[in-house]
Each structure stands twice: as structure tokens, then as C-alpha cells.
Amino acid sequence: MNKLILGRYLPGDSLIYRLDPRGKFLITFYFIGIVFLANNLVSYAFLLLFVFFAVYISKVSISFFIKGLRPMLWLILFTVMLQAFFTPSNHPIWHWAFLSLSKEGLVIAGYIFIRFILIIFISTLLTLTTTPIEISDSIESILKPLRVIKFPVSQVALMLSIALRFVPLLIDETIKIMDAQRARGVDFGEGGLIKRIKSFVPILIPLFVSSFSIAYDLAIAMESRGYKDGEGRTKYRILHWSKRDNITVVVMIAITVVLLFLRSYK
Amino acid sequence: MQIEFKNVTHSYESNNPLSGLGLADVSCKIEDKAFTAIVGKTGSGKSTLVRHINALLKPTSGEIKVGDRVITPETNNKNLKPLRKQVGMVFQFPESQLFEDTVEKDIMFGPKNFGIPEEEAREAAHKMIKVVGLSEDYLDRSPFDLSGGQMRRVAIAGVLASDPETIILDEPTAGLDPVGRKEIMDLFKEQQQNGKTIILITHNMDDVANYAETMMVMHDSRLRAVGTPKDIFNDQDLLDKKLISLPQSAVFAQKLAKKNFKFESLPITINELTAEIKQQIHGE
Ligand SMILES: Nc1ncnc2c1ncn2[C@@H]1O[C@H](COP(=O)(O)OP(=O)(O)O)[C@@H](O)[C@H]1O
Numbered sequence: 001m002n003k004l005i006l007g008r009y010l011p012g013d014s015l016i017y018r019l020d021p022r023g024k025f026l027i028t029f030y031f032i033g034i035v036f037l038a039n040n041l042v043s044y045a046f047l048l049l050f051v052f053f054a055v056y057i058s059k060v061s062i063s064f065f066i067k068g069l070r071p072m073l074w075l076i077l078f079t080v081m082l083q084a085f086f087t088p089s090n091h092p093i094w095h096w097a098f099l100s101l102s103k104e105g106l107v108i109a110g111y112i113f114i115r116f117i118l119i120i121f122i123s124t125l126l127t128l129t130t131t132p133i134e135i136s137d138s139i140e141s142i143l144k145p146l147r148v149i150k151f152p153v154s155q156v157a158l159m160l161s162i163a164l165r166f167v168p169l170l171i172d173e174t175i176k177i178m179d180a181q182r183a184r185g186v187d188f189g190e191g192g193l194i195k196r197i198k199s200f201v202p203i204l205i206p207l208f209v210s211s212f213s214i215a216y217d218l219a220i221a222m223e224s225r226g227y228k229d230g231e232g233r234t235k236y237r238i239l240h241w242s243k244r245d246n247i248t249v250v251v252m253i254a255i256t257v258v259l260l261f262l263r264s265y266k
Numbered sequence: 267m268q269i270e271f272k273n274v275t276h277s278y279e280s281n282n283p284l285s286g287l288g289l290a291d292v293s294c295k296i297e298d299k300a301f302t303a304i305v306g307k308t309g310s311g312k313s314t315l316v317r318h319i320n321a322l323l324k325p326t327s328g329e330i331k332v333g334d335r336v337i338t339p340e341t342n343n344k345n346l347k348p349l350r351k352q353v354g355m356v357f358q359f360p361e362s363q364l365f366e367d368t369v370e371k372d373i374m375f376g377p378k379n380f381g382i383p384e385e386e387a388r389e390a391a392h393k394m395i396k397v398v399g400l401s402e403d404y405l406d407r408s409p410f411d412l413s414g415g416q417m418r419r420v421a422i423a424g425v426l427a428s429d430p431e432t433i434i435l436d437e438p439t440a441g442l443d444p445v446g447r448k449e450i451m452d453l454f455k456e457q458q459q460n461g462k463t464i465i466l467i468t469h470n471m472d473d474v475a476n477y478a479e480t481m482m483v484m485h486d487s488r489l490r491a492v493g494t495p496k497d498i499f500n501d502q503d504l505l506d507k508k509l510i511s512l513p514q515s516a517v518f519a520q521k522l523a524k525k526n527f528k529f530e531s532l533p534i535t536i537n538e539l540t541a542e543i544k545q546q547i548h549g550e
Pocket residue numbers: 278279280285286287288289306307308309310311312313314315
């Protein structure tokens with residue numbers, strides 16, 4: 001359970017760490033968008049090159065990214081297989097019943113695979129190098145214009161950062177409770193479906209109970225320190241947009257232009 | 267059931283390579299039917315050590331023998347129930363494992379998982395609720411309506427109800443009031459007298475001095491010392507390095523030693539201390 005890399009922050013320092021989180025956040029989404037522009041080998045290779053370059057300058061070991069793929073492995077394999085075996089073609093290399101394997105199918109499957117790698121790597125890069133707090137600060141900052149229509153931006157951002165803060169805590173709590181129930185003779189992942197589902201009751205109930213009590217304590221602790229929602233709250237962490245952030249935006253524009261050019265490359 | 271660790275090392279698969287090592291080359295024997303205390307700073311590997319005994323963790327290298335059962339890095343996750351029935355474990359803050367709608371059902375949960383018939387499990391619940399110092403009236407209540415100390419007792423009853431041969435207690439009295447703590451410690455001593463092996467993790471040196479026969483000191487994932495509490499508390503090297511602190515009686519004796527009293531070895535319990543003082547005042 002604690003092997004989940006996607007969504008985890010890894011302390012470190014490099015250019016990528018120092019970028020303004022708002023910029024990083026938007027650029028990540030922008031990049032995921034332009035991944036769908038790639039349509040041939042050269043353009044995919046170009047994007048892969050960019051992603052590996054970004055991973056390289058982040059100074060985060062590539063093994064973290066590969067580990068980040070692991071939980072998604074079945075989804076990736078399933079999608080890739082689907083593309084490989086179900087792409088209709090007039091010249092199948094191999095076929096059996098409704099399954100057929102063709103050169104076109106394999107190429108498309110390969111592209112899908114690269115697309116997964118690109119998207120997972122770039123989002124892992126964002127979460128590994130940006131603290132959850134920075135992410136929720138950037139979301140708050142990006143959503144700010146919605147205040148005009150009375151959308152409670154700062155409350156939503158606070159909820160988000162509390163939720164993010166509690167993810168590792170809940171994971172630890174879950175592991176602890178599972179160990180305690182194992183010691184009382186529960187076998188997780190054994191027996192039929194019903195038995196398996198039933199074996200989660202002894203985890204879920206204690207987990208709910210402790211989440212509620214943690215939430216309650218937190219609310220009291222916040223109120224006793226004078227928390228008041230709404231307008232007029234000042235910020236402790238101030239985000240700075242600097243020259244290097246401008247440079248990354250320029251780089252993204254350049255990448256888009258190159259990509260558009262490569263699309264028509266045959 | 268004798269428990270033996272042979273060169274056991276455990277490294278956690280961790281995102282942070284610095285906090286990876288849980289246990290480094292630990293070898294020791296824990297005697298059958300003895301009361302063994304494990305002490306050491308937070309993060310020294312105490313919990314990691316005991317979790318190997320019921321195979322919640324498996325060694326990265328080395329092996330653990332529990333009776334005739336051997337746990338190695340290759341040990342399969344299946345068929346661990348007999349081991350876990352023999353080795354009961356009370357976790358730190360065990361009240362967070364309660365989930366049934368009545369206390370009775372919660373106590374019966376462990377025994378039923380281990381294949382004890384419904385009726386016997388119910389009998390065990392009725393017996394154990396009294397052993398942990400609550401009346402049978404509590405059996406029909408919801409565990410979530412109890413106070414923290416009562417929940418702790420119910421959780422302990424739930425472990426005792428499976429009738430394990432070895433009982434592991436990971437800081438079982440953390441956060442309890444002094445009276446409650448003494449009652450619970452006495453309860454464990456009583457269990458030992460009924461023929462059970464007790465392994466207790468604690469930060470309370472007085473509990474170690476008063477209840478344990480053997481004491482193990484963990485430091486930086488290693489087992490640094492094993493011996494009787496008397497010997498360990500008289501080990502100047504361990505004290506200087508602050509791996510252990512002294513029980514109150516020993517602290518008191520140290521102060522007396524500055525005022526013309528002489529102790530060959532520091533008394534570690536109140537009884538030893540008073541006997542020594544009596545002897546030195548009236549004796550000679
Ligand atoms: N689930 C875990 N993942 C990674 N490291 C852990 C985990 N649990 C414990 N450790 C590490 O193993 C070492 C020993 O921890 P632990 O056995 O819990 O110590 P203690 O019980 O003596 O306080 C510590 O350095 C701790 O950081």
C-alpha cells in the first residue's frame with residue numbers, strides 16, 4: 001500500500017523543485033493535452049525525449065518513476081492488449097476467432113503504451129517534486145477568479161489540503177489496523193469473494209471511527225487557534241513567479257510548435 | 267514454546283532509503299513461560315522485532331523459530347493461522363481494532379477466526395471480560411460507548427480469548443492512568459503464572475524491574491544487551507550511553523549512596539530497596 005508513488009512527494013532540490021507550483025501544475029495539464037497531438041513515431045520520440053530530459057534535470061532517480069508505473073501496470077497492459085488484438089485490419093499477421101494481430105494494431109498499441117508512459121511520468125514528476133500543500137495553494141490561486149460567482153475558493157482549497165495531508169496518515173492507520181486484525185486471525189485476500197469483502201469490515205469500521213475522531217480533534221485544534229474561514233485571511237506561503245517560470249512557458253510553446261511541425265512529418 | 271531469532275535482519279521496502287533498516291542481525295532466545303521485557307528508544311526496532319514472531323513481518327535474511335515452526339524469508343503467507351493463534355499480540359492503542367456492535371462479539375472475533383466453536387468462544391468472552399477487570403454487563407454494550415481504558419481492556423480480552431501460548435504486548439499501558447496501568451500489568455503477570463510466555467515492550471523501567479525476568483535492550487535496530495533486569499540496570503555502559511534509564515528505587519538508592527549508604531548493586535524494586543535500607547540501618 002505504501003508502494004504507491006503517484007501522489008507522493010519526495011523531498012529534494014533541483015530546478016524542477018524550485019519552479020512555481022502554479023506553473024508546474026498548469027504545464028503538467030497542458031503537456032498531457034498536447035500528448036494527444038502526437039501522431040507518428042518522430043513526434044512520440046520527441047515527447048519521450050522531453051519527458052526523460054525533465055526527469056533528468058529533476059535529479060529524481062528514474063526508479064521512482066518506474067515504481068510509479070507498477071500500480072497502473074494491469075490497466076496499461078489491458079488497454080495495450082485491447083488495441084493490439086482488436087484493431088481491425090485487412091492484412092492480419094495472425095488471427096483466431098475474433099482476435100487478430102496486425103501491423104497497424106501493434107503500432108497503435110505501441111503508441112498507446114508510450115502515451116501512458118508520458119502521462120504517468122509527467123504527473124509523477126509533478127507530485128514527486130511539489131508538496132501537496134503547494135499543489136492545493138496553486139489550485140486555490142488558479143480558482144481565484146471563481147470568487148466573482150461566490151464560489152468558496154479558500155474553503156475548498158483548505159478542504160483539499162487537509163484531505164491531502166491525511167492521505168499518508170490514513171494509509172499508516174490502515175496498515176496498523178490490518179496488522180491488528182491479522183494478528184486476530186483474519187486472512188486478507190483468501191477465500192471466496194463474499195469472504196474477501198467481509199474481511200474488509202474489520203478494517204473499514206475502525207478506520208471510519210478513527211477518521212472521525214481525528215477530524216473532530218483537528219476542528220477543535222483549528223478553532224482554538226482562531227481559524228475563521230472566508231475573506232481576509234493572509235497567506236503564510238507566498239508563491240513567486242520568476243524568470244525561470246517564464247522560461248518554462250517559452251519552452252512549452254516551443255515544444256508545441258515543434259510538435260505541430262513533426263505531425264506532418266512522414 | 268521457545269522462540270529463537272537467528273541472525274534476523276529486516277529492511278523495510280521504503281521510499282526513504284534512510285529509514286529502511288528495521289532490524290540488523292538480531293540473534294536471541296526468548297525462554298518458554300518467561301516474562302521478557304524489551305526496552306529501547308522510539309525507532310530502535312522493538313515493534314519490528316516482535317512482529318516477526320507471529321509472521322506479520324518476515325525476515326529479509328535469517329530465521330525465527332517459534333516452537334517447531336520456522337519462519338524464513340521464503341515463508342508462505344498461507345497457513346499462518348495456527349502460528350497466530352499460538353502467538354497473541356496486543357498492539358499499541360489496541361482499542362483502534364474494535365469494530366463489532368457488541369463487546370461480546372468483538373471478544374469472540376479472534377477465537378472464531380481461529381476455528382473455535384461459537385459456544386466455546388462465548389464462554390471465553392464471559393471468562394475473559396472478568397479477567398480484564400470488567401463485569402459481564404459490559405458484554406452487551408457497544409465497544410464505542412466505553413471509555414479509552416475500558417476499550418483497551420476489551421481489546422486485551424479479545425486477544426486472551428483465543429488462549430494463545432505466547433502473548434506479545436507492544437506498549438500496552440501507554441496513556442493509561444497509574445492505577446489502570448498497575449491492574450493491567452498485574453493481569454499480565456497472572457497470565458504468566460497460568461503458564462503463558464509474556465513478551466512486553468515498554469518504556470516504563472519500573473514495570474521492567476517489577477515484572478520481568480529477562481530484559482532485552484534494543485538500539486539502532488540492533489539487540490544491544492540481554493540479561494536479568496538487575497544486571498542490566500547495573501550496567502554502567504548502557505546507562506552512560508542513555509540506552510536505558512533507572513527505575514525509581516535505583517535512582518533513590520543512588521542518592522542514598524551519596525549519604526553513607528553502600529549498595530553492592532543497585533536495588534531495582536521497592537522491596538529490594540527497603541530490605542537493603544533496613545539491613546543497613548539495623549543490621550550491622
Ligand atoms: N512501515 C515502515 N516502513 C519503513 N520504515 C519503518 C516502518 N516501520 C518502522 N520503520 C523503521 O524501522 C525502524 C524501527 O522501527 P520500530 O520497530 O517501529 O521501532 P520501535 O517500535 O522501537 O519504536 C525505525 O527506524 C523506523 O523508522
